[in-house]
Amino acid sequence: MGLTGLEIFKQLPKTNCKDCGQPTCLAFAMALAGGKVSLDQCPHVSDAAKEALDSASAPPIALVKIGTGENAIELGNETVLFRHDKRFEHKTGIAVSVCDTMSADEIAAKVDQINKLVFDRVGQTHKVNLVAVGNCSNDAGKFVEAVKAADAKSVFPLVLMSEDPAAIEKALEITAAKKPLVCGANAANLEAMTNLVKKFDVPMVVKGADLNELAALVEKVVGMGHKQIILDSGAREVNKVLADQTQLRRQALKKFRPFGYPAIAVADNKDTFQAVVDAGVYIAKYAAIVVIDSADPADVLPLITLRLNVYTDPQKPIAVESKIYEIGNVDENSPVYITTNFSLTYFCVAGDVESSRVPGYILPVDTDGISVMTGWAAGKFTPEKITELLQTSGIADKVKHRKAIIPGGVAVLSGKLQELSSWEVLVGPRESAGIASFLKQRWL
Ligand code: SF4
Numbered sequence: 001m002g003l004t005g006l007e008i009f010k011q012l013p014k015t016n017c018k019d020c021g022q023p024t025c026l027a028f029a030m031a032l033a034g035g036k037v038s039l040d041q042c043p044h045v046s047d048a049a050k051e052a053l054d055s056a057s058a059p060p061i062a063l064v065k066i067g068t069g070e071n072a073i074e075l076g077n078e079t080v081l082f083r084h085d086k087r088f089e090h091k092t093g094i095a096v097s098v099c100d101t102m103s104a105d106e107i108a109a110k111v112d113q114i115n116k117l118v119f120d121r122v123g124q125t126h127k128v129n130l131v132a133v134g135n136c137s138n139d140a141g142k143f144v145e146a147v148k149a150a151d152a153k154s155v156f157p158l159v160l161m162s163e164d165p166a167a168i169e170k171a172l173e174i175t176a177a178k179k180p181l182v183c184g185a186n187a188a189n190l191e192a193m194t195n196l197v198k199k200f201d202v203p204m205v206v207k208g209a210d211l212n213e214l215a216a217l218v219e220k221v222v223g224m225g226h227k228q229i230i231l232d233s234g235a236r237e238v239n240k241v242l243a244d245q246t247q248l249r250r251q252a253l254k255k256f257r258p259f260g261y262p263a264i265a266v267a268d269n270k271d272t273f274q275a276v277v278d279a280g281v282y283i284a285k286y287a288a289i290v291v292i293d294s295a296d297p298a299d300v301l302p303l304i305t306l307r308l309n310v311y312t313d314p315q316k317p318i319a320v321e322s323k324i325y326e327i328g329n330v331d332e333n334s335p336v337y338i339t340t341n342f343s344l345t346y347f348c349v350a351g352d353v354e355s356s357r358v359p360g361y362i363l364p365v366d367t368d369g370i371s372v373m374t375g376w377a378a379g380k381f382t383p384e385k386i387t388e389l390l391q392t393s394g395i396a397d398k399v400k401h402r403k404a405i406i407p408g409g410v411a412v413l414s415g416k417l418q419e420l421s422s423w424e425v426l427v428g429p430r431e432s433a434g435i436a437s438f439l440k441q442r443w444l
Pocket residue numbers: 012013014015016017018019020021022023024025028029041042043044045
C-alpha cells in the first residue's frame with residue numbers, strides 16, 4: 001500500500017518554500033499521495049527521504065519498454081481507473097501473431113502484411129506495434145527458424161511466445177539487441193526464464209494460473225532482480241480476462257506492488273470476428289498489449305480506431321494546425337471555408353469539400369481544438385480571430401475574390417466579421433454535409 005499524505009509529510013523539509021509549485025509541504029505531500037505530482041518536483045528532499053518515499057512516488061504501474069528505434073513501444077505508468085479521471089498514458093500495443101508451423105515464406109508474407117498495417121486517422125498515423133511469434137509446434141528448432149524469418153522482415157519489435165527456455169535462449173541470441181518481449185515465464189519455468197531475461201536484459205511476461213499464483217510468481221521474479229515485467233493472469237475466456245484485467249488495474253492503483261505492471265491479453269478465439277470483438281474489450285479495459293491473429297486491415301482498423309478513442313487525452317482535444325489547407329486543385333477562384341481546428345470538425349469539412357468536387361481552401365481557426373459551436377460559446381471562435389487568420393495566413397494572395405464561407409451555426413458572426421475583415425461573408429450550411437448543395441446555390 002502507498003504512504004498516506006501525513007506519512008509523506010513527515011519526510012519532507014517542511015520549509016514551505018513553494019519551489020515544487022505547491023503552496024506548502026503538506027499540500028505537496030497530499031498531492032504526492034494522490035499521484036498528482038512526482039517526488040522529483042521537490043528539489044530539497046534528502047536522499048534518505050527519497051528512499052523512504054519510493055513507494056509513494058513510484059507510479060502505481062511500472063513503465064516497460066519493448067523494442068528499439070522509432071517503433072519501440074512504452075507501456076504502463078497508468079495512474080487512473082477511468083480515462084476521464086485524468087488520461088491513460090500509454091496506448092495498448094497491438095501485436096499480430098505468426099506461428100512456427102507456417103513456412104518461412106508464409107511468415108515473411110504475413111509479416112509483410114503486418115508491416116503495412118499503418119493508417120491515417122484524423123491527420124495522425126496509427127499502426128500496430130508488435131509481431132508475436134508463437135511456438136505452436138512446441139519444437140525449439142522450428143521456433144527459432146520462425147523467429148529468424150519474422151525478425152528479418154518485421155519493422156516492429158517481436159514478442160517471443162514460447163514457454164521453453166531452450167527455445168527462448170536461442171531466439172534471444174538472434175534478437176536480444178532489438179529488445180523483444182519474452183512470453184514467457186510460468187510456475188514451471190520461472191527460474192530459468194528469469195535468468196535468461198536478466199542475462200539478455202529484455203522484458204518478460206509472467207503468467208499465473210490465477211491472480212493469486214500470478215502475484216506469488218511476480219514477487220519471485222522481482223526477488224531475483226528483474227523488474228521489466230508484463231502480467232498475464234492466464235485467463236483466455238473474455239469474461240474472465242475482463243474480470244482479471246479490472247482486478248489487476250484496481251489493485252495496482254491501490255499500490256499492491258505485485259500487480260504494478262502492465263498486462264497482456266490474448267484474443268485467440270478461432271472465430272475472427274469474435275476475436276476482434278474480444279480484443280476491443282481488452283483495449284477498453286486495461287490491456288497494455290493485446291495479441292490478435294488477423295492481419296486483415298478490416299479487422300485491425302476498428303481496433304486502432306477504438307484505441308484512438310480510448311487513449312486520446314480528454315483534456316486535449318485532437319487539433320490540426322491553424323493554416324491554409326488546399327483541397328483538390330485549387331486556383332484563385334476557389335471558395336474559402338472558415339472552420340475551427342478541432343480535428344473531427346476539420347476532417348468532416350475536408351471530406352465534404354472533397355466530395356463536392358469543387359476544389360477549395362479551408363482555414364481552421366485555432367480554438368484550442370474545440371468545435372464550432374463550443375468555440376463560439378467559449379469566445380474562441382470570434383470575428384476578431386477569423387479576421388486575424390484571413391489577414392495573416394496569406395489566403396489573400398491565393399484568391400482574387402474576397403469571399404469567406406462561415407459555418408451556418410455561427411451566422412451571428414457574419415456582420416461583425418464583414419465589418420472587421422472587409423471580406424464578403426457567406427453563411428454556409430449548418431452541417432458540412434450541405435456544402436455541395438450550398439455551392440450549387442451560392443457559388444457556381
Ligand atoms: S519544494 Fe519541497 S520543501 Fe519546498 S514546499 Fe515543496 S515540498 Fe516543501
